[in-house]
Amino acid sequence: MLVFFAWLSFSLLQINPIVIGNESVDLNRYEYLILDKNQNLGLTDVMNSQEFEKIDNSSINFGINDDLVWLRYDLINTSEENLKYLYINNPSLDSLELFIVKDQEVLQTYYGGRLVDYFSKSISSKSIIFDINLPKDEPVTLYMKVKSVNKKIITSTVSDLDFVNSLINKENILFGIFTGIIAGLFFYNLFLYFSVRDKIYLIYVIHTLFVWLAQSSILGYTQEIFWPNSVWLNLRSGVIFSSFVSIAGIWFLREFLFTKSFIPKIDKGFYFIYGVYGFILFNAFFFSITISYQVLLVTQSIVVMFVLFAAVLIVKQGYRPARYYLLAWSMFMVGIFIFVLSEMGVIATTNLTAYVMPLGSALEVVLLSFALADRINILKKEKEKEQAERLEVLKENEILVREQNTILEKKVKLRTDELEHALRNLQNTQSQLVSQEKMASLGQLTAGIAHEINNPINFVSSNITPLKRDIKDIMEVIEFYREAGQKEFSENSKKKAKELEEDLELDYVLDEVDQLLKGMEDGARRTVEIVKGLRIFSRVDEQDIKKVDLHDGINSTIILLNSTIPGKIRIVREFGELPMVECLAGKINQVFMNIINNAVHALSDNIDDIKDPHITLRTKAFEETVRIEIEDNGPGMPESVKQRIFEPFFTTKAVGKGTGLGLSIVYSIIENHKGTLEVITEQGEGTTFIITLPIYQSTPRYE
Numbered sequence: 001m002l003v004f005f006a007w008l009s010f011s012l013l014q015i016n017p018i019v020i021g022n023e024s025v026d027l028n029r030y031e032y033l034i035l036d037k038n039q040n041l042g043l044t045d046v047m048n049s050q051e052f053e054k055i056d057n058s059s060i061n062f063g064i065n066d067d068l069v070w071l072r073y074d075l076i077n078t079s080e081e082n083l084k085y086l087y088i089n090n091p092s093l094d095s096l097e098l099f100i101v102k103d104q105e106v107l108q109t110y111y112g113g114r115l116v117d118y119f120s121k122s123i124s125s126k127s128i129i130f131d132i133n134l135p136k137d138e139p140v141t142l143y144m145k146v147k148s149v150n151k152k153i154i155t156s157t158v159s160d161l162d163f164v165n166s167l168i169n170k171e172n173i174l175f176g177i178f179t180g181i182i183a184g185l186f187f188y189n190l191f192l193y194f195s196v197r198d199k200i201y202l203i204y205v206i207h208t209l210f211v212w213l214a215q216s217s218i219l220g221y222t223q224e225i226f227w228p229n230s231v232w233l234n235l236r237s238g239v240i241f242s243s244f245v246s247i248a249g250i251w252f253l254r255e256f257l258f259t260k261s262f263i264p265k266i267d268k269g270f271y272f273i274y275g276v277y278g279f280i281l282f283n284a285f286f287f288s289i290t291i292s293y294q295v296l297l298v299t300q301s302i303v304v305m306f307v308l309f310a311a312v313l314i315v316k317q318g319y320r321p322a323r324y325y326l327l328a329w330s331m332f333m334v335g336i337f338i339f340v341l342s343e344m345g346v347i348a349t350t351n352l353t354a355y356v357m358p359l360g361s362a363l364e365v366v367l368l369s370f371a372l373a374d375r376i377n378i379l380k381k382e383k384e385k386e387q388a389e390r391l392e393v394l395k396e397n398e399i400l401v402r403e404q405n406t407i408l409e410k411k412v413k414l415r416t417d418e419l420e421h422a423l424r425n426l427q428n429t430q431s432q433l434v435s436q437e438k439m440a441s442l443g444q445l446t447a448g449i450a451h452e453i454n455n456p457i458n459f460v461s462s463n464i465t466p467l468k469r470d471i472k473d474i475m476e477v478i479e480f481y482r483e484a485g486q487k488e489f490s491e492n493s494k495k496k497a498k499e500l501e502e503d504l505e506l507d508y509v510l511d512e513v514d515q516l517l518k519g520m521e522d523g524a525r526r527t528v529e530i531v532k533g534l535r536i537f538s539r540v541d542e543q544d545i546k547k548v549d550l551h552d553g554i555n556s557t558i559i560l561l562n563s564t565i566p567g568k569i570r571i572v573r574e575f576g577e578l579p580m581v582e583c584l585a586g587k588i589n590q591v592f593m594n595i596i597n598n599a600v601h602a603l604s605d606n607i608d609d610i611k612d613p614h615i616t617l618r619t620k621a622f623e624e625t626v627r628i629e630i631e632d633n634g635p636g637m638p639e640s641v642k643q644r645i646f647e648p649f650f651t652t653k654a655v656g657k658g659t660g661l662g663l664s665i666v667y668s669i670i671e672n673h674k675g676t677l678e679v680i681t682e683q684g685e686g687t688t689f690i691i692t693l694p695i696y697q698s699t700p701r702y703e
Contacts, residue, residue: 017074017139020084024159027073027086035068043099043106046070046143064150064294071154073142077134085164086142087157088112088128091220092238097145098130107140108133113148114223114234125168126220132158149235149290175221182212200255207248214241239284239292243277246303250274253307262314273303468517475510545697547580550588550628554617557592561600569603570614578621582697587669594666595630595689602634602687610634624695625675631688637681645679673697 018027035041041049052072062069077084088096095113099106112121112128122131134140146154157163186208193201216222217237227233250270253259259267276299284292485497501507558571565571596615603613610633618629637645646667670677674694681687 017076020075020077020079020134020158022079022160024157024163027156027158034062035070043101043143047101047104047141062146062153064290064297066149066290069146069154071142071144071146073144073156074139075134075142075158076139077136079136081160082133082136084132084134084158085123085161086130086132087159087164087167088130089155089157090153091126091128091223092148092150092218093128093146093154094148094150094235095146096128098132099143099145100132100134101141101143102135102138107135114220115231123164123168124224126224127168127171129164150238150293171219175216175219178215179212182208186212200252203248203252203255207245207252210241210245210248214238214245217241235289236284239289239296240281242296242300243280243284246300247274247277250303250307253310257311257314257319259310259314262317262319263310266310266313269306273299273306464517464520471513471517545582545584547582548585548588550578550581550619550626551575553585553589554592554619554628557589557596561593561596564597565600566604566607568607568613569600570612572614572616574616574618576618576620578619578626579695581626581693581695583673583693584669588673588693591666591669591691592628592630594663598663599630599632599634599687603632606635621695625692626695628691628693629688630691631686633686636683636685636687638683642679642681 018025052070086098091114093113095111095115098108098110098112100108110130110132112130114126114128121129123129132142144154157167186205189201189208190205193199193205213222216225217240222237223234227237250273254267254270259270276295280292280296280299283295482497485494489497554573596617599615603610603615607613612633614633616629616631618627618631620627645663647664667677670691670693674697676690676692678690678692679687680690
């Protein structure tokens, strides 16, 4: 009965309201009033206005301008629920004020739009949604005040929460698919850029990123995801990123299709287009967003045709990648044209027009990715062809070179044999001269030093024993005086003697004299040993074979090297019983010196990396020979170094720290003594030199 009276009252007033039931209802029938931006009429003035015009079953684009638009809807709610949701399918509207009026009385007021705080919305979504409370079976009027610098296309739906959520989920799924395609192409081509370092892939990646940002801004997702409360970005992001998409797209076109080479005159026109987009961006940043958006739409329409024309010209010149580009741009061009016509109000706004730009952009970037792949194939084929041609040339040159090499090899071989023979003689001679000169000088030096030190040290060492004996006698006299004084001195004399002893610290002086004598005796003894070592080692000028104690030679070498051996390196002697060995003592001492010195250097260079660095000296006698082993636990040698250590002038030391003759001389000396020298080494496992010498050289065994 109430519904009937409501319908009757509306009929008398010649109003045909939209009936809101349990199903979703599109508000495709309303009245509108367009006001100039300078008119600031209140709600009461608008409700009393007689200038509203009717719209039925279509959506109107109120243009891209600063005009103020008022919309009026007549509704009657016949459903069981009062709470309904008004869904506005245009997230790019700046602000909306919604008034629910009954009998000229405002029941409810709502605010929405992209400039409203995102977190204050009744439903968290980039779309504009009002949770309106419609009285049941009572006619009401909805007044909607719309302000926007972008297109003012308003399509509204009244429904329940489930329907609204299904619309939001549908849009989110479509946007997610679009984002997935863009993200896949973005990271794939970014990987290709870092792999091949071709800047065309970087340009494509930048273009793809701006495509996503532009479409996300148009659909309202950038506000939802990145800057929900930034009014400045919410107003300008669509214009800014759409301009950057076009700039990056033209940049990609010029690099990908080589427009400077194929169409140099047409290519200059792109600089003018850059200037236009620069104006759009500058104006959007500092002046009118509306003007920037209007210029952008016109520019986009012109640019797509200009780019299409440039691509067609390049295709006609036979450049194959231009075909893929032409196809990709055609898809994008269709999307732009439909979008621009919808924005300008030439065609009606539908779901197709709403999503044609994301669809066209996705198809464009996919096809451009195919174009890049085709470009790689073309470059690969050209490279293979070039390599094949080069290979043919190289084969011909190889035949010529091989013939010339055959002739040259014969001549070089003869000359090389002569030079190698001369070089071996020269190296042997030089090695011998250096060795003889070095050891002769060393022998003279050590012999002179030993002689000069021997006399004074003999004087010191020979006087220590009498000195100790004399001091002992003096001590006996002092001790006698001390005992006699205790018996015969007066108390006053004893006291003075006691004070004198305390002043002189007699007991400490006597102990100190004993320690000094021991130190002098030990120093003299050690000096005598050094002098003995020098005298033994200095026998380098001896040219006669004599019977020698090899242990004396090893010990004298250790003594001479003692000052150069770091304290961390231990010398381990594992000497066996050795007979007297016939040899040139000076030469054999030089062998010990060179090998032990090399071991010391190997350990010193890696002393922080080796646990318990030490050199072990072993000797052992056999029936006809003796064996001396010198082993270190240093870093060892790789096989490549081991093969060359006995070559003259080969060294692993730094420049200025070795002549490379040490082991070469060692090998010559052992060879001249009819002995053998063996090296056992592995990298990281240390090195062992094994010297084998015959006990007898020329003297008969039982002579």
